[in-house]
Amino acid sequence: MDLTRAKLRQAAALMEKHGMDCWIVQFARETGLRSDPLGYLVGTAVTWPSAFLLNHDGRTAAVVGTGDSVQVGATGLWDVVRGYVATPRDELVGVLESWSPKRIGVTWSTSDDTADSITFGMYRMLESLLAGTPYADRLVAAGELAGEVRRRKLPDEIEGIHSAIAFTEQIFERIGAHLRPGISEKELQRQIQDWVHEAGFGFSWEELIDPIVDFGPRTGALGHTLPGDQKLEPGHIIHVDLGIERDGFASDLQRTWYWLKDGEVGAPEPVRKAFDATRAAIDAGMAVLKPGRAGHEVDAESRRTIIDAGYPEPGFAFGHHVGRVAHDGAGTLGPRWERYGDGPDVVIEPSNVFAVEMGLEVPGYGVVGLEEEAVVEEHGAHFLSTPQRELWLLPRKLR
Amino acid sequence: MDLTRAKLRQAAALMEKHGMDCWIVQFARETGLRSDPLGYLVGTAVTWPSAFLLNHDGRTAAVVGTGDSVQVGATGLWDVVRGYVATPRDELVGVLESWSPKRIGVTWSTSDDTADSITFGMYRMLESLLAGTPYADRLVAAGELAGEVRRRKLPDEIEGIHSAIAFTEQIFERIGAHLRPGISEKELQRQIQDWVHEAGFGFSWEELIDPIVDFGPRTGALGHTLPGDQKLEPGHIIHVDLGIERDGFASDLQRTWYWLKDGEVGAPEPVRKAFDATRAAIDAGMAVLKPGRAGHEVDAESRRTIIDAGYPEPGFAFGHHVGRVAHDGAGTLGPRWERYGDGPDVVIEPSNVFAVEMGLEVPGYGVVGLEEEAVVEEHGAHFLSTPQRELWLLPRKLR
Incomplete structure (x- = not known):
């Protein structure tokens, strides 16, 4: 709970900037x-409708059903825990009266x-609980405050992400040792999921498509593709996009292998060229991933590299x-396309952690994809993952 | 997906009763x-803002981001899957134009x-997507329809609940064999959680208090109490409230044991009397758990039994x-107290499945609690669980 307490302190300090003096962090059941x-x-978690409030001076209060009050008290996060039986109205208004907020997020x-x-x-x-009180007209949207608190990672949060990444990298090692011609995309996905389950960890997106596994030339649509019955053959690119959840923190990484045909000592030229262009696009974006930049500026550098390379x-x-x-x-390192909304205009801040990714289709061979995690510091970004700098060739040769 | 398709058909048939001809089942991201x-x-699951629509004639449509469309199509539940890139506006309005609904849930x-x-x-x-179309003013709340669809269980749903119950009853068997004086509430909780995890199942409420475990006289507050360091001693009542989740369905059951002191051959009279009153209250409620009754009527029968017994x-x-x-x-078999809102007035329907429960504190001994699951049929209810009819005595005697 120490990290949660630190996040609440961080949030209280950001409230003035976002124009509010009280934040109903959660009102839920x-x-x-x-x-x-x-x-x-x-x-x-709570059962009955419950309000968790943070004041700009750091004071906290919870209004919860009496049945939930022991649990909520046990967190040690809420200075005051007001239990109710019939309706939360009096206790909620009581907290607001004691703090007298002008703008309530x-x-x-x-x-x-x-x-x-x-x-x-x-x-x-x-709205109905506050009807007839002075607070009914003081509600404002706290979404931007909530977003900034989420984006500005504390050191313990960066450590949590790092530890999810470390396990994901172990899985990539095991994939390299496990792959054999004849295994299908579905079989590899199931094996990876077994490894993650055995370790007691979860997935950072839906298991149906976590990991995404692509062997060889694309057959289906682009996007979040389901692994299929496609079997691995020599001459295929192998692409895996895997995110795991470890102790409440997520990873999101992509790696690429190539399975050599008999007699090949390296990947064919179009595969090498695509890998190099992908890596160069990651590097181009990383070079401008700095506090004060908008997301679309970073995206543009990476995107231009790909286009300049002729893709x-x-x-x-x-x-x-x-x-x-x-x-x-919110906040996307992406182009100003309508579907990204305001995301590409969000300005990069110190202690943001991003996934940066690039991918290219190589007709006849498959999909090259790289994705790394990076943390933003005062003068630039550095990788939290161990970046893939070379295309990984399989089968591994004895030397 | 067959069950889901059957639920959507069930919902379509209930729409007229609830005064709508189109239902936006989910609009989420x-x-x-x-x-x-x-x-x-x-x-x-979906990533981008997605609308899932059901027409009163059973037709279905999904409006989803192109990246989600393969997955959504793979469910086979949505007759039309319209993918979008920039904004869902045109596709959403397109579906509504093709169905021309008058009232949209x-x-x-x-x-x-x-x-x-x-x-x-x-x-x-x-609201902003529909602004300027005729549909902007046709939105109505579909909460009551959603509630009825959830409450009216199909046979496969009842079977799913039954199979969660069956596993929970196995756990109660193991608890009886595992208990020993000196074990703490926390230790028993952890053991039960290990058994559930090993079986690959989950919990039907928060693990911090699932199961609830009470040994001997109460020391803390009422409600959702955390298991503590209290150790089991002869002369204690043992009470466990456990809910598991198996393949998407939940159980919620309570069982009660008594640990005999040296020389005792049965539980003390106040414990026996409380157990019998608890069982009688369950039976009294069950006797009136019938379609057409309001929840508060059923509660009243059970409640009266307890009061008449002098508790x-x-x-x-x-x-x-x-x-x-x-x-x-929604829908509570409870008294018309403000905190239950309209729940006690909800009328009982065939194929509803309820947890029915009663508990009594026995000063000096602990908490007696029984909870069973029951399914409502045309002329009455029957137990889905194997009801506990006798107080379970420990240690088990060799005969």
């Missing part, structure tokens, strides 16, 4: 059933799903935040 | 990250958390729906 993107600031956002906490039903309930323009963004989940908050 | 109470009708509810799907941010996005009035409801989760939908 049955959060054991329905995970909430703000749950990581609350420390426990409520956590929702149209553009940032990781800051879109309150349901429509609970928002209506909140078609990539149909996806260069990067996204990583943290508690694989897509951890 | 990143549902792999944030589970949605309506996810069980959708069949897969959106899934939210203030009173029923399992029918409160859409977030405040997504509702705002939906203080219970501070909780007699029962709640069970299904995909332990508290599965």
Whole structure:
């Protein structure tokens, strides 16, 4: 709970910048059933409608059903835990009266799903609880504050992500030793999932497509493709996109191998060229990943490298935040396309952690893809993952 | 997916009764990250903002980002899958134009958390997508429809719950064989959790308090109490409240044992009397658990039995729906107290599945608690669990 307490302190210090003096971090019920993107600031699940409030001076208060109050008290995060039996109205208004806030943040956002906490039903309930009090007209959207708190990683959060990455890199090692011609994409996916389950860890996106596994030339659509019955053959590129969740933190990494044909000592020229262009695009983006830059500026550097190398323009963004989940908050290192909303305009901050990625299709051979994690520091970014600098050739030769 | 398809058919048939001719079952994003109470009708998680629509004639349509369309198509649940790149506006309006609905349900509810799907941010996005079309003014709340669909179990859903119950009853067997004086509440909780994890199953509420374990006289507050360092001693009542999740279905059961002191051949009279009163209260409620009754009527029968036996009035409801989760939908077999909202007025329907429970504190000995699952049929209810009819005495004697 020490990390959660530190995050709440960090949030309190950011409230003035975001124009509020009180933040209803979470107003929710049955959060054991329905995970909430703000749950990581609350420390426990609740059954009854419950409000968790943070004041600009760092004071905290929880208004919870009496049945939940022992659990909430046990977190040690909430200075005051007010239990209710019939309705939370009196206790909630009581907290607000003691703090007298002028602008009360409520956590929702149209553009940032990781800051879109309150349901429509609970928002209506909140309005009805505050009806007739001075606080009814003081509600403002706290989505941007929630996003900044999520994006600005504390050292312990960076360490958590790093440890998810370290395990993912072990899995890539095992993949290299496990691959054999004849194994299918589905079989490799199942093996990787078994390794992750055996270690007691989870996945940072839906297991149906985690990992994504591609052997050889593409047959299906682009995007989040399901692994198929395609079997590995010599002359195939092998591409894996894997994200794991370890102790509440996520990784999101891509690696690429090539299986040599008989007599080959290296990958064919189009494969090597695509790998080199992919790596160069990662490096070009990393070179400008600095505080103060907008996401679209970073994307543009990477994107230009690909186009200059003679490939078609990539149909996806260069990067996204990583943290508690694989897509951890608004802010995209991507082009200003409508589908990315305001994401590409979000300015990069120190202690942001990004996944940076690039991929190219190599007709006749398969998909090259690289994805790394990087942390932003004052003067630039450095890799949190051990970046793949060379195409990995299989089978491994005895030397 | 056959069960999901059957649930969508069931829902389509109920739409007219609830006054709508189109239902936006889910409008959500990143549902792999944030589970949605309506996810069980959708069949897969999505990344981008996605709408899943059901027409009153049973036709279905999905509007999803192109990156999600393969996955969504693979479910086979959605007759039309319209992919979008920039914004879902045209595709969403296109579906509505083809169906011409007069009243469009959106899934939210203030009173029923399992029918409160859409977030405040997504509702705002939906309003803005429909702005300027005839559909903007046709949105109605679909929470009651969602609740009825959830409560009216199909045979395969009842079978799923039954199989979660069967495993839970195996755990109760193992508890009886495992208990020894000197074991602490925390140790027993951890052992039970290990058994559930080893079997590959989950928990139907938060693991911090699943199971709830009580040895001997109460020391803490009432409610969802954390297991403590209290060690089992002869003369203690042992009470366990355990819910597991197996293949997407939940159980919620309570069992009670008594550890004999040296020389005792049966439980002391106050313990026996409390057990008998608890069992009688379960039976009294079961006798009136029938279609057409309101929840508060059933609660009243059970409650009266306890009061007539000379005990203080219970501070909780007699029962709640069970299904995909332990508290599965609005509708409470409880008194008309403000904190239960409209729940006690919800009328019992055929194929509802309830947990029915009663508990009594026995000063000096501990907590007696029984909880069973029951399914409602045309003329009455029958137990899905094997009901505990006798207080279980430990240590087990060789005969």
